[in-house]
Amino acid sequence: MKRLLAAFAIGLAVASPAGAQTKWDLPTAYPANNFHTENIQQFANDVDKATGGKLKIQVHANASLFKAPEIKRAVQGGQALLVNFENEDPLYGVDGIPFLATSYGESLKLYKASRKALDDKLAKQNMKLLYAVPWGPQGIYTKRTLASVADMKGLKWRAYSPATSKIAELVGAQPVTVQAAEVSQALATGVVDSYMSSGATGFDSKTYEHIKNWYDTQAWLPKNAIIVNAKAFDALDKPTQQAVLKAAADAEARGWKLSEEKNNWYLDQLKSKGMVIIKPSDQLTADLRRVGNVMLAEWQRKSGDDGRKVIEAYRNQQ
Numbered sequence: 001m002k003r004l005l006a007a008f009a010i011g012l013a014v015a016s017p018a019g020a021q022t023k024w025d026l027p028t029a030y031p032a033n034n035f036h037t038e039n040i041q042q043f044a045n046d047v048d049k050a051t052g053g054k055l056k057i058q059v060h061a062n063a064s065l066f067k068a069p070e071i072k073r074a075v076q077g078g079q080a081l082l083v084n085f086e087n088e089d090p091l092y093g094v095d096g097i098p099f100l101a102t103s104y105g106e107s108l109k110l111y112k113a114s115r116k117a118l119d120d121k122l123a124k125q126n127m128k129l130l131y132a133v134p135w136g137p138q139g140i141y142t143k144r145t146l147a148s149v150a151d152m153k154g155l156k157w158r159a160y161s162p163a164t165s166k167i168a169e170l171v172g173a174q175p176v177t178v179q180a181a182e183v184s185q186a187l188a189t190g191v192v193d194s195y196m197s198s199g200a201t202g203f204d205s206k207t208y209e210h211i212k213n214w215y216d217t218q219a220w221l222p223k224n225a226i227i228v229n230a231k232a233f234d235a236l237d238k239p240t241q242q243a244v245l246k247a248a249a250d251a252e253a254r255g256w257k258l259s260e261e262k263n264n265w266y267l268d269q270l271k272s273k274g275m276v277i278i279k280p281s282d283q284l285t286a287d288l289r290r291v292g293n294v295m296l297a298e299w300q301r302k303s304g305d306d307g308r309k310v311i312e313a314y315r316n317q318q
Helices: 035-050 068-076 090-096 104-123 161-170 181-188 201-205 230-234 238-272 281-315
Strands: 014-017 021-028 054-062 127-134 138-143 157-158 174-177 194-197 214-215 225-230 275-280
Touching: 035 054, 035 127, 035 238, 054 194, 054 238, 090 104, 090 161, 090 281, 104 127, 104 225, 104 238, 104 281, 127 230, 127 238, 157 161, 161 174, 161 194, 161 281, 181 201, 194 201, 201 238, 225 230, 225 238, 238 275
Parallel strands: 021 054, 157 174, 157 194, 214 275
Antiparallel strands: 014 021, 127 225, 138 194, 138 214
16 A cells, blocks of 8 residues: 555455455455564454454455555455555655655654545545555665666666656666565566665565665655445444444554564564665765655646645644
8 A cells, every 4th residue: 555655555355245244355465474464464353353253354465366556446446455556646656755754753744644635535536545554764675886876877676656667767777567576586587686665575575685785765654555445334334334443543553663663673684684784875865865856846746736735734744
């Protein structure tokens, strides 16, 4: 979901039937046992309880209702919900810039610095951001030994966002668009042989069955965002709106804590399945940071004054 919304996103599908009870459908691109989906389900349960069943939110896991790229447009149009739309507006890609924010603390500062701009941008598109939660730091899954960026040339690289496609372009890899729910099949069939993501994605997709190396580059922490169609939200009565916002605030706080706690757990699970967690060499790190600098400069050119203000606000917190 951002994304802030650069690398992954979840959205909120909405439908408002006549009658006392309102039902919203909430599609997510990730499995039911993924920590993001579990947190979303708790959010839905909290809304149900707080409203006395007046607002029901049905969670649809693992891209069963909409595929990840379809979610934002569905919400925007009143059918459903956000995803990975940096190409639509650079602001959505701010947290997918490599090495701009590489820890949970830095990622939270970047989120705070960009939240108002994101709210304003989404409002113009008939959407409202309820909350956002990060994935763990991003690393590289590959069968190859990577001593430097030169070793990435020719990789069949899973691209799930403009940022990951740009990385492929800059390092000489071949980008292939593959969504989270399709990673396992793409690896099994040789469609891709590498990608950049968190430990959670590697565990969920059983990447360890095909790849044994994960380079812990800690490049960035993309966030999933839960968004709602603004007209659908505005149609709720005030007590129900407040219940949704309270449940969203609780889900955001809980989700950030859960993400950080689960990050090491996921890496331990990958190790237990035979995957080797590798600290990148100084050369590989330096090369990747140069890639990040190129991408930051390009992002700033595209985002203009809005982007400049976000980066300034972020760096003023440092």
